[in-house]
Amino acid sequence: xxxxxxxxxxxxxxxxxxxxxxxxxxxxxxxxxxxxxxxxxxxxxxxxxxxxxxxxxxxxxxxxxxxxxxxxxxxxxxxxxxxxxxxxxxxxxxxxxxxxxxxxxxxxxxxxxxxxxxxxxxxxxxxxxxxxxxxxxxxxxxxxxxxxxxxxxxxxxxxxxxxxxxxxxxxxxxxxxxxxxxxxxxxxxxxxxxxxxxxxxxxxxxxxxxxxxxxxxxxxxxxxxxxxxxxxxxxxxxxxxxxxxxxxxxxxxxxxxxxxxxxxxxxxxxxxxxxxxxxxxxxxxxxxxxxxxxxxxxxxxxxxxxxxxxxxxxxxxxxxxxxxxxxxxxxxxxxxxxxxxxxxxxxxxxxxxxxxxxxxxxxxxxxxxxxxxxxxxxxxxxxxxxxxxxxxxxxxxxxxxxxxxxxxxxxxxxxxxxxxxxxxxxxxxxxxxxxxxxxxxxxxxxxxxxxxxxxxxxxxxxxxxxxxxxxxxxxxxxxxxxxxxxxxxxxxxxxxxxxxxxx
Amino acid sequence: xxxxxxxxxxxxxxxxxxxxxxxxxxxxxxxxxxxxxxxxxxxxxxxxxxxxxxxxxxxxxxxxxxxxxxxxxxxxxxxxxxxxxxxxxxxxxxxxxxxxxxxxxxxxxxxxxxxxxxxxxxxxxxxxxxxxxxxxxxxxxxxxxxxxxxxxxxxxxxxxxxxxxxxxxxxxxxxxxxxxxxxxxxxxxxxxxxxxxxxxxxxxxxxxxxxxxxxxxxxxxxxxxxxxxxxxxxxxxxxxxxxxxxxxxxxxxxxxxxxxxxxxxxxxxxxxxxxxxxxxxxxxxxxxxxxxxxxxxxxxxx
Numbered sequence: 001x002x003x004x005x006x007x008x009x010x011x012x013x014x015x016x017x018x019x020x021x022x023x024x025x026x027x028x029x030x031x032x033x034x035x036x037x038x039x040x041x042x043x044x045x046x047x048x049x050x051x052x053x054x055x056x057x058x059x060x061x062x063x064x065x066x067x068x069x070x071x072x073x074x075x076x077x078x079x080x081x082x083x084x085x086x087x088x089x090x091x092x093x094x095x096x097x098x099x100x101x102x103x104x105x106x107x108x109x110x111x112x113x114x115x116x117x118x119x120x121x122x123x124x125x126x127x128x129x130x131x132x133x134x135x136x137x138x139x140x141x142x143x144x145x146x147x148x149x150x151x152x153x154x155x156x157x158x159x160x161x162x163x164x165x166x167x168x169x170x171x172x173x174x175x176x177x178x179x180x181x182x183x184x185x186x187x188x189x190x191x192x193x194x195x196x197x198x199x200x201x202x203x204x205x206x207x208x209x210x211x212x213x214x215x216x217x218x219x220x221x222x223x224x225x226x227x228x229x230x231x232x233x234x235x236x237x238x239x240x241x242x243x244x245x246x247x248x249x250x251x252x253x254x255x256x257x258x259x260x261x262x263x264x265x266x267x268x269x270x271x272x273x274x275x276x277x278x279x280x281x282x283x284x285x286x287x288x289x290x291x292x293x294x295x296x297x298x299x300x301x302x303x304x305x306x307x308x309x310x311x312x313x314x315x316x317x318x319x320x321x322x323x324x325x326x327x328x329x330x331x332x333x334x335x336x337x338x339x340x341x342x343x344x345x346x347x348x349x350x351x352x353x354x355x356x357x358x359x360x361x362x363x364x365x366x367x368x369x370x371x372x373x374x375x376x377x378x379x380x381x382x383x384x385x386x387x388x389x390x391x392x393x394x395x396x397x398x399x400x401x402x403x404x405x406x407x408x409x410x411x412x413x414x415x416x417x418x419x420x421x422x423x424x425x426x427x428x429x430x431x432x433x434x435x436x437x438x439x440x441x442x443x444x445x446x447x448x449x450x451x452x453x454x455x456x457x458x459x460x461x462x463x464x465x466x467x468x469x470x471x472x473x474x475x476x477x478x479x480x481x482x483x484x485x486x487x488x489x490x491x492x493x494x495x496x497x498x499x500x501x502x503x
Numbered sequence: 504x505x506x507x508x509x510x511x512x513x514x515x516x517x518x519x520x521x522x523x524x525x526x527x528x529x530x531x532x533x534x535x536x537x538x539x540x541x542x543x544x545x546x547x548x549x550x551x552x553x554x555x556x557x558x559x560x561x562x563x564x565x566x567x568x569x570x571x572x573x574x575x576x577x578x579x580x581x582x583x584x585x586x587x588x589x590x591x592x593x594x595x596x597x598x599x600x601x602x603x604x605x606x607x608x609x610x611x612x613x614x615x616x617x618x619x620x621x622x623x624x625x626x627x628x629x630x631x632x633x634x635x636x637x638x639x640x641x642x643x644x645x646x647x648x649x650x651x652x653x654x655x656x657x658x659x660x661x662x663x664x665x666x667x668x669x670x671x672x673x674x675x676x677x678x679x680x681x682x683x684x685x686x687x688x689x690x691x692x693x694x695x696x697x698x699x700x701x702x703x704x705x706x707x708x709x710x711x712x713x714x715x716x717x718x719x720x721x722x723x724x725x726x727x728x729x730x731x732x733x734x735x736x737x738x739x740x741x742x743x744x745x746x747x748x749x750x751x752x753x754x755x756x757x758x759x760x761x762x763x764x765x766x767x768x769x770x771x772x773x774x775x776x777x778x779x780x781x782x783x784x785x786x787x788x789x790x791x792x793x794x795x796x797x798x799x800x801x802x803x804x805x
Contacts, residue, residue: 004576008603008606015598323586327577328603
């Protein structure tokens with residue numbers, strides 16, 4: 001019965017040329033607007049007067065783009081060993097918005113995620129595997145490894161004793177208030193860690209991110225230079241091959257046009273006391289372009305899909321075709337479901353090739369234009385590609401449900417667009433306060449757009465995690481589930497109303 | 504499945520308007536049953552209730568002994584033509600039949616058979632929006648016959664048809680009934696059912712006014728009257744009236760005489776020397792019989 005209804009609804013859908021053309025157009029819009037977006041993206045970089053290829057961010061072992069910029073004072077370590085040090089103080093400076101234009105406005109202070117401590121790193125190359133235990137500006141003691149992993153220790157700041165022990169691939173981080181009573185902060189397993197690694201002291205200070213409200217009610221963020229100077233003593237290094245001298249590496253430092261380092265770090269050793277000055281961060285890169293940017297056409301495609309599917313549903317009522325439909329399938333709820341399923345499946349089938357092909361094509365074009373796209377894991381890319389096609393499919397289901405509920409095309413289309421597109425545009429256009437935007441993307445069907453977010457929020461990386469910057473308040477599948485819930489409820493209401501009312 | 508339609512005690516109100524007020528009748532197989540009555544008598548509402556589109560407030564309707572909404576592949580049980588305009592204009596006639604066929608588990612071959620049967624094959628792949636009313640009627644008949652159903656229900660199938668189309672449908676309905684199907688055809692114009700319906704269900708104000716065979720109805724309405732065709736109708740009328748007969752003037756050169764049997768009429772006219780060309784038993788038209796039947800019923804007379 002249901003298979004026959006599905007087949008009948010599919011025959012209905014495919015035999016009206018305008019509907020098929022609309023679905024094809026939605027697919028081409030995703031592709032075309034994606035490529036247009038990519039073709040319009042350019043970046044150029046110069047070294048003084050000379051144009052040079054833009055640098056690409058370093059990649060971590062798992063292929064993630066990372067920021068890996070800090071000052072590292074290290075020795076070699078062969079095999080098992082460890083390091084102990086005491087962070088006695090952290091000071092620094094923060095550049096603020098210029099009070100007088102053109103005059104640097106720098107105050108002293110330490111940003112919350114400024115970090116200083118001890119680290120084991122496979123090499124001094126950017127992106128190399130590492131594990132570190134550290135004291136932060138305002139987030140207490142942390143154990144971090146491989147850029148994305150972060151475990152909190154005690155809440156206290158400097159002075160604090162830190163100890164890092166390597167046993168094979170396992171690194172254990174400990175802290176102590178006095179160098180005698182130790183507690184474990186965390187352990188990290190760095191699979192495939194080389195026999196010979198670097199072990200030493202480090203300091204880093206990420207940019208100071210400030211969010212300012214704009215006059216419309218939205219917000220914008222800016223990040224400004226900061227640096228930290230950490231004082232450490234009681235440094236001991238244990239293990240084979242650690243007998244050499246300290247080498248100093250300003251990891252990831254950029255060279256200015258004159259060949260001198262830009263914002264260099266520094267190291268001053270005075271007897272057993274070390275002072276390290278560092279800037280930058282050891283964290284996943286969240287600042288570059290993302291694969292979902294290539295799928296901007298989805299918003300317009302969504303409007304087309306909604307128009308087609310509302311028409312698919314309300315055509316039943318425009319000329320009394322619904323009676324013929326109900327004569328052929330008198331179990332009305334099933335008819336409504338069959339129609340919605342066909343609408344969703346057809347939309348998905350049209351959308352998926354476009355959402356699958358567009359990101360890699362756009363990435364290629366952008367690369368040619370000197371624009372870097374943040375790489376993501378295969379699973380994430382598949383989730384974005386399938387999720388966005390599914391987003392369109394569920395929007396189609398919602399449109400059919402609203403069409404059957406309202407019975408009039410204009411009303412149903414307005415309802416669907418108001419539910420889906422308007423909240424998304426309002427929330428991401430940077431015209432509403434961030435918290436209002438977040439609630440819109442939690443409560444309305446537009447929550448489903450969360451499925452396209454490829455780069456997650458990182459609690460240990462400061463950033464402007466607002467919808468306007470592409471960060472959704474709900475996890476991808478949870479947001480998608482909100483949209484699905486709306487579609488299911490609307491379809492249920494439509495089926496109920498069909499059952500109850502004379503046709 | 505038994506080819507019957509049973510309607511029993513249907514009541515339905517729309518706000519203050521009573522649409523159905525105890526509608527009860529039964530349609531049997533093997534003949535065309537005309538469902539007649541003026542607009543607003545409840546014919547269409549009854550059909551929609553039978554087809555499960557509208558729910559009655561009271562009573563029930565069964566097709567082949569079962570409620571329509573319980574039927575699997577319903578178009579193989581009942582074929583219906585409700586509104587010839589219920590088409591998606593952008594879809595071809597063939598595709599319209601195709602989705603209906605798919606909904607019943609039937610294939611494109613059955614669709615093409617029907618297109619040939621109703622004579623729509625040449626236009627089958629054109630947009631239905633461009634069809635004439637006659638073509639839409641043929642498409643509607645094809646849709647009703649798609650599942651080869653034992654029961655057929657057609658609501659005002661003659662509406663808007665050209666004379667050729669009307670003749671075609673009449674013949675079609677007679678042959679479908681002759682195959683043993685139960686055929687219910689509603690109409691507000693009796694003349695359309697002339698020579699087609701074998702039985703009549705006459706509706707007025709939401710209930711059945713008469714449920715009667717057409718032959719019986721016409722015989723009753725004819726009331727053993729005699730038709731006289733004569734060029735000298737004033738003289739004939741005078742002679743017959745003089746003998747105590749009631750005479751009414753009919754169509755061209757005819758008189759309708761009630762009272763004396765035909766032999767007495769022939770004898771009287773002969774005796775008076777009035778020339779005549781024909782004397783025959785009078786046969787009322789279906790329309791006349793219908794008016795005769797419903798004459799006393801204020802809701803039906805128009």
